Amino acid sequence: MADTVITSAANPEIKAIRALSTKKGRQEQNAFLSEGLRHVVEAARAGWMIRRLVVADQQTSSPVLEEARLACLDAGGRVITVSGELMTRIARRDNAQSVIAVIEQKTSPLASVTAGPGALWVALESVRDPGNLGSVMRSADAFGARGVILIGHTVDPFSVEAVRATMGAIVNVPMIRCDAAAFLAWRASWPGRVVGTHLAGPHRPEGLRASTPTVLLMGNEQAGLPPEIAKACDTLVRIPMRPGADSLNLAAATAIMLHALAGGAGGLE
Ligand SMILES: C[S@@+](CC[C@H](N)C(=O)[O-])C[C@H]1O[C@@H](n2cnc3c(N)ncnc32)[C@H](O)[C@@H]1O
Incomplete structure (x- = not known):
């Protein structure tokens, strides 16, 4: 034609x-x-x-x-x-x-989040900023995460700003959308671990790399992880910062955590 x-x-x-x-x-x-x-x-x-x-x-x-x-x-x-x-x-x-x-547009169901050896998934709770979401997708792609779970009321992942910020990674990283209740119900039968990030977390990122299937759970830009979702984590991790520093940007914190976790399945060069 x-x-x-x-x-x-x-x-x-x-x-x-x-x-x-x-x-x-x-x-x-x-x-x-x-x-x-x-x-x-x-x-x-x-x-x-x-x-x-x-x-x-x-x-x-x-x-x-x-x-x-x-x-x-x-x-x-x-x-x-x-x-x-x-x-x-x-x-x-x-x-x-x-x-x-x-x-x-294309998204995947929660049932597609499967747990093979080294499986690494990212979950974002109520992410609001399209640039952050796009940057997280880009890091998820770079570090070999299998997909990104968007929990709750999030920014539109297909917005022009979000898609631009992914630098093309949007087509390689399956996206799952669900509300908090569906995520928590699904989490109850997830056979792997859920690693949450929290400014009051007792653990550090070192030593997290493992072949255990993992969901990395990140909080909202303003409010962080809500208590009911933080409670559903096996581990809560705080990335060390200078005393008095407020917090890291969500996308920066996600990249640090993915770097600490990735590699269980190999394939990074
Ligand atoms: C800008 S922070 C949220 C700050 C929020 N005021 C709070 O109290 O959690 C957004 C998200 O980035 C992650 N984050 C930022 N800095 C972090 C740190 N030092 N350690 C662990 N996670 C961090 C967490 O997932 C957090 O929920």
Whole structure:
């Protein structure tokens, strides 16, 4: 099928794509925006469904672009060519990438959180900041975590800011969404350990690395872990800080903890 050329921001298709910058638009369309050819191709290779591929008319053709085009067309999607100016309006920023894709949202059920040797999962309680969530996804990917469990009222993981902050990792890290009650019920039959992080935790991160299946549980940016969830942890860990320091940023603390825990299954270089 030939690519569609669209020149007007008033075109309904462009309006629908621009609406994906809003939470309402993402919910209604069950889709999100991914920017940059490399990230789009990685999404396609990881099995995500590309519904629309928007390509700026100055983008030069390449085998990778052709791979993204075919992935979109094979999934029944459409390839749209637009001017650089229209691309800027879609991305809502200057220096927009010359390839943007509309990708179908995907999350996994709690039942998919399985416990093999060295299995490492991250759970975030009520994470609010899209940059933090994206950075955690990026660290989870880098340290070989199997997925991220989002507990409670969290920021939208498919927001443009969150997706940007993952630097493409969103397509490699399965995401599970549940409320606190479902998490606690699931936790009761989790055969591994749950390592929580808390400013009053009695343990340190050293010595945590093990092949025991582990869920690393991180608290909300303002309130930390609520007591009922902290109680469900086998261990509560505090990362040592200078006396008087308030706390670490959530994403920074997660990266430190993942570094301390990762390696049970090997594979890091
Ligand atoms: C900004 S902190 C929350 C601070 C909050 N005022 C509190 O009292 O917990 C966000 C999350 O990062 C993690 N965190 C931050 N600093 C930490 C530290 N020194 N040790 C362990 N976890 C930490 C915890 O998971 C915490 O819930």
